[in-house]
Amino acid sequence: MKGTYAVFRKEMSLYFVSPIAYVVVGGFLLLAGFFFQTFLEIIIQQSMRAAMQSMQFGSPFDIDVPGETMRSFFGVCGTILLFVVPMLTMGSYAEERKRGTMELLMTSPLTDMEIVLGKYLAALTLFLIMLLPTALQMFILFRGSDPTPPWRLAVCGYIGVFLLGGSLLAIGQFLSSLTENQIIASVWTFIVFLLLWVLDAAVRGNPQSGIAAVAQYLSVMRHFDTFVRGVMDSTNLIYYFSLIALGLFLTMRSIDSMRWRRA
Amino acid sequence: MIEVENLTKLYGSTPAVDHISFRVEKGEILGFLGPNGAGKTTTMRILTGFLPATDGTARVAGFDVFEKSLEVRRRIGYLPETPPLYPEMRVAGYLDAVARLKQVPAEKRKARVDAAMEMAKVTEKRGELIKRLSRGYKQRVGLAQALVHDPEVIILDEPTVGLDPKQIIEVRHLIKSLAGSHTIILSTHILPEVSMTCDRVVIINRGKIAAVDTPANLTGHLSGGETVAVEIKAAGGKAEAARALLERLPGVRGVTAEPADASGRFTARIECEPGRDLRSRIAEAVVGQGHELYELRASRVSLEDIFLQLTTQEPAEAAPQSRVETVAAGGER
Numbered sequence: 001m002k003g004t005y006a007v008f009r010k011e012m013s014l015y016f017v018s019p020i021a022y023v024v025v026g027g028f029l030l031l032a033g034f035f036f037q038t039f040l041e042i043i044i045q046q047s048m049r050a051a052m053q054s055m056q057f058g059s060p061f062d063i064d065v066p067g068e069t070m071r072s073f074f075g076v077c078g079t080i081l082l083f084v085v086p087m088l089t090m091g092s093y094a095e096e097r098k099r100g101t102m103e104l105l106m107t108s109p110l111t112d113m114e115i116v117l118g119k120y121l122a123a124l125t126l127f128l129i130m131l132l133p134t135a136l137q138m139f140i141l142f143r144g145s146d147p148t149p150p151w152r153l154a155v156c157g158y159i160g161v162f163l164l165g166g167s168l169l170a171i172g173q174f175l176s177s178l179t180e181n182q183i184i185a186s187v188w189t190f191i192v193f194l195l196l197w198v199l200d201a202a203v204r205g206n207p208q209s210g211i212a213a214v215a216q217y218l219s220v221m222r223h224f225d226t227f228v229r230g231v232m233d234s235t236n237l238i239y240y241f242s243l244i245a246l247g248l249f250l251t252m253r254s255i256d257s258m259r260w261r262r263a
Numbered sequence: 264m265i266e267v268e269n270l271t272k273l274y275g276s277t278p279a280v281d282h283i284s285f286r287v288e289k290g291e292i293l294g295f296l297g298p299n300g301a302g303k304t305t306t307m308r309i310l311t312g313f314l315p316a317t318d319g320t321a322r323v324a325g326f327d328v329f330e331k332s333l334e335v336r337r338r339i340g341y342l343p344e345t346p347p348l349y350p351e352m353r354v355a356g357y358l359d360a361v362a363r364l365k366q367v368p369a370e371k372r373k374a375r376v377d378a379a380m381e382m383a384k385v386t387e388k389r390g391e392l393i394k395r396l397s398r399g400y401k402q403r404v405g406l407a408q409a410l411v412h413d414p415e416v417i418i419l420d421e422p423t424v425g426l427d428p429k430q431i432i433e434v435r436h437l438i439k440s441l442a443g444s445h446t447i448i449l450s451t452h453i454l455p456e457v458s459m460t461c462d463r464v465v466i467i468n469r470g471k472i473a474a475v476d477t478p479a480n481l482t483g484h485l486s487g488g489e490t491v492a493v494e495i496k497a498a499g500g501k502a503e504a505a506r507a508l509l510e511r512l513p514g515v516r517g518v519t520a521e522p523a524d525a526s527g528r529f530t531a532r533i534e535c536e537p538g539r540d541l542r543s544r545i546a547e548a549v550v551g552q553g554h555e556l557y558e559l560r561a562s563r564v565s566l567e568d569i570f571l572q573l574t575t576q577e578p579a580e581a582a583p584q585s586r587v588e589t590v591a592a593g594g595e596r
Contacts, residue, residue: 107339
């Protein structure tokens with residue numbers, strides 16, 4: 001545990017002395033803010049139009065502005081993560097291997113698990129820090145809405161984004177541990193994320209087949225959508241926790257194999 | 264303190280380290296000498312628990328490096344060939360992070376970091392970003408990193424690479440001052456380093472140990488006697504006559520002469536019987552026959568010669584190989 005904390009601390013202090021964290025966090029917040037603003041405007045316009053129509057034709061007026069905004073916002077957050085996470089994880093192991101500092105970690109009295117957990121928790125913490133300022137947007141949304149939208153929607157959305165990000169971080173760190181080259185790591189991570197993202201789209205033509213069911217189950221976005229809709233389903237929790245566990249386990253194996261392969 | 268038995272490491276089917284055995288006593292400085300690719304780094308990496316061995320055992324402070332890897336790693340300070348630095352960190356911050364990784368207790372951490380900086384002489388650079396340091400300072404921060412948890416065993420892979428001559432001397436002094444309370448293995452391909460700092464030398468070539476002995480014994484064994492280097496201009500350009508004269512002198516075992524130039528001037532190495540200083544006799548004989556003597560000096564066989572002799576592969580000739588065996592056997596007494 002002490003070892004995990006030592007690795008965690010080292011990682012955190014490195015994040016904040018290198019420009020990457022600031023650039024990535026800043027970029028994410030910029031995009032998230034931009035999309036939030038855009039969605040809010042579009043949806044308010046739509047609701048105004050709908051309100052006018054309901055006055056003219058007496059049709060029912062039922063656009064939930066804060067709910068729609070939150071759903072769209074969390075949905076787009078998931079998409080931004082696909083691009084942002086590879087940049088956060090590409091250096092995790094690749095850079096250490098290239099600099100030879102992996103040798104320092106691996107000859108320190110640390111177990112492979114302590115190294116992997118320390119690094120993962122640090123990335124997760126940075127991710128939380130990145131997510132935190134978006135709460136301000138939520139706060140504004142909740143203040144400005146009457147009646148106040150259900151909390152459940154925001155909480156589920158955040159849990160979904162957090163779990164999606166957590167899984168992508170675990171997978172990204174694993175892919176980073178396979179190479180000494182950050183660029184290769186980020187490209188591979190991005191390709192794998194895209195595949196996981198579009199997995200269910202590939203079988204949309206034949207939704208009844210067995211392969212389609214498997215593909216849909218494996219697609220990260222499908223599970224994410226449930227959270228965005230405000231539904232907490234244990235299947236999805238289990239899915240993301242298994243993905244995280246798998247990523248961490250593979251990273252540990254990868255570190256172990258470095259000992260055996262290194263020439 | 265360190266016991267290595269029949270240690271073997273295969274990369275694929277090529278052995279990087281081939282059944283090597285040696286021991287290092289507590290407080291000793293052992294030098295690892297060998298050409299690049301001889302297996303020095305591989306051996307060190309096995310000792311530090313970074314690489315597993317294919318076969319054989321290695322123990323550090325009584326713990327098997329594979330079975331009790333964590334115990335071994337707690338007791339070892341290791342400076343790899345490229346110092347493992349985080350360029351964006353500041354010197355003191357980096358050493359503090361390393362101290363945490365090496366699990367130095369919180370109450371001792373600050374003192375240990377200060378002590379390590381003091382020993383490696385980087386205290387005045389404590390607030391500097393590592394990436395702004397010169398090569399020599401980076402190397403010394405790497406050294407401080409290996410010392411920060413006050414390990415019993417210190418393993419240094421080419422510790423003086425990249426340092427200027429003054430820094431090299433300082434680092435050698437530091438290494439010598441650490442001996443006694445610490446057990447040290449250092450690798451190098453700089454020969455004077457070994458003769459100056461090490462108590463014992465392991466000469467390693469192509470994954471095999473070519474010799475283990477003290478630097479003094481190594482030079483002694485191989486030379487077997489004194490050697491005198493001369494430069495002579497033969498009278499009348501007759502270099503052959505001058506050479507024959509040298510060979511006839513009592514106490515001379517052999518003469519190796521370079522080809523003479525047109526004027527009959529040549530250099531030669533004269534091997535004398537052990538314990539005999541023939542310099543004045545040689546001078547007398549040479550000048551007495553009307554030759555001109557330009558240079559005359561005693562030359563001991565240097566570690567360079569031994570190193571070359573032990574590590575240059577001459578498969579066609581059996582002779583140098585058998586001499587190697589003799590020395591190796593002599594070293595294990």
